Amino acid sequence: xxxxxxxxxxxxxxxxxxxxxxxxxxxxxxxxxxxxxxxxxxxxxxxxxxxxxxxxxxxxxxxxxxxxxxxxxxxxxxxxxxxxxxxxxxxxxxxxxxxxxxxxxxxxxxxxxxxxxxxxxxxxxxxxxxxxxxxxxxxxxxxxxxxxxxxxxxxxxxxxxxxxxxxxxxxxxxxxxxxxx
Amino acid sequence: xxxxxxxxxxxxxxxxxxxxxxxxxxxxxxxxxxxxxxxxxxxxxxxxxxxxxxxxxxxxxxxxxxxxxxxxxxxxxxxxxxxxxxxxxxxxxxxxxxxxxxxxxxxxxxxxxxxxxxxxxxxxxxxxxxxxxxxxxxxxxxxxxxxxxxxxxxxxxxxxxxxxxxxxxxxxxxxxxxxxxxxxxxxxxxxxxxxxxxxxxxxxxxxxxxxxxxxxxxx
Numbered sequence: 001x002x003x004x005x006x007x008x009x010x011x012x013x014x015x016x017x018x019x020x021x022x023x024x025x026x027x028x029x030x031x032x033x034x035x036x037x038x039x040x041x042x043x044x045x046x047x048x049x050x051x052x053x054x055x056x057x058x059x060x061x062x063x064x065x066x067x068x069x070x071x072x073x074x075x076x077x078x079x080x081x082x083x084x085x086x087x088x089x090x091x092x093x094x095x096x097x098x099x100x101x102x103x104x105x106x107x108x109x110x111x112x113x114x115x116x117x118x119x120x121x122x123x124x125x126x127x128x129x130x131x132x133x134x135x136x137x138x139x140x141x142x143x144x145x146x147x148x149x150x151x152x153x154x155x156x157x158x159x160x161x162x163x164x165x166x167x168x169x170x171x172x173x174x175x176x177x178x179x180x181x
Numbered sequence: 182x183x184x185x186x187x188x189x190x191x192x193x194x195x196x197x198x199x200x201x202x203x204x205x206x207x208x209x210x211x212x213x214x215x216x217x218x219x220x221x222x223x224x225x226x227x228x229x230x231x232x233x234x235x236x237x238x239x240x241x242x243x244x245x246x247x248x249x250x251x252x253x254x255x256x257x258x259x260x261x262x263x264x265x266x267x268x269x270x271x272x273x274x275x276x277x278x279x280x281x282x283x284x285x286x287x288x289x290x291x292x293x294x295x296x297x298x299x300x301x302x303x304x305x306x307x308x309x310x311x312x313x314x315x316x317x318x319x320x321x322x323x324x325x326x327x328x329x330x331x332x333x334x335x336x337x338x339x340x341x342x343x344x345x346x347x348x349x350x351x352x353x354x355x356x357x358x359x360x361x362x363x364x365x366x367x368x369x370x371x372x373x374x375x376x377x378x379x380x381x382x383x384x385x386x387x388x389x390x391x392x393x394x395x396x397x398x399x400x
Binding site for chain 1: 189192193194222223225226227228229230231232234235237324325326331
């Protein structure tokens with residue numbers, strides 16, 4: 001196979017991966033940043049880096065995890081580089097209203113707003129588990145945490161969500177245990 | 182396993198139940214009801230997280246077929262027709278329209294006024310010999326997605342102001358295509374590899390600078 005057809009084949013493989021995985025990458029970046037424009041930038045940078053490093057991807061079944069890891073890194077780099085200002089959650093929600101809106105489903109909209117209010121450290125593992133289907137061990141590797149810490153965060157994330165949905169936004173975060181039932 | 186342990190497991194890992202959890206829930210009406218509520222919550226949560234994904238920025242369609250060369254016999258006629266049509270009617274699905282749309286999506290590109298380093302330019306152009314020709318005149322250089330391909334996006338400055346240059350290695354045009362839309366004027370020229378788009382804001386004519394850039398890129 002000559003260099004040109006090698007290049008075409010590489011590009012075809014990459015295009016196929018992008019088409020299949022971009023929704024996951026965007027959603028993950030969006031829930032990390034809570035900002036559609038930032039998510040778009042992060043995905044863009046991720047795909048560029050992935051393209052350049054495509055040869056490192058030996059097993060395409062691992063592509064999603066590989067790309068999500070790059071998204072996480074690019075998101076962090078973007079914040080380091082741009083020193084983005086801290087934005088009030090209400091302002092974030094207002095700005096991203098079109099993406100959070102769920103016509104005819106107020107509960108869904110409330111749930112999305114609650115997710116916006118969740119602390120970053122709880123939202124990320126929750127997204128990885130509930131949306132991406134990651135196991136606890138995979139989340140732990142991805143975030144550089146111990147499995148126990150991940151479980152704690154997942155428990156607290158759900159508990160917190162329920163608190164927010166119940167309108168109890170000032171309640172303290174729970175310890176990683178339930179009250180006796 | 183008691184209710185506390187059972188619910189903690191569900192709250193942290195709401196996947197399939199372990200045999201021990203199954204034994205507990207089968208004998209506990211309260212946890213059965215709680216589980217149903219928890220499962221419904223998980224389904225809603227997944228749905229809530231799956232926000233609509235906006236179209237890729239200047240990327241789709243990923244599987245767009247690359248522009249094909251026209252047959253030689255029809256080439257000249259087609260080029261004239263396409264160029265004329267683009268100039269007169271400028272439909273939104275033309276290459277020129279997508280160039281304008283892409284540039285509009287990166288308004289920050291116009292804002293930079295200081296020359297970027299040749300190292301950055303080398304990374305974007307991947308052709309050091311060409312980069313050298315643009316030394317001190319490029320204020321913005323990024324690799325962008327455009328029609329499913331990676332393309333260099335530059336802002337080049339001269340005594341008349343700034344022009345944006347997109348180097349479209351995978352887009353063929355048969356002749357010069359002029360366009361004017363959304364406050365920008367520009368041209369797409371055939372190049373040694375694919376084509377280049379050069380555009381400026383306002384009424385500036387870019388033909389001359391576009392030719393110079395094409396020559397520089399051809400080296």
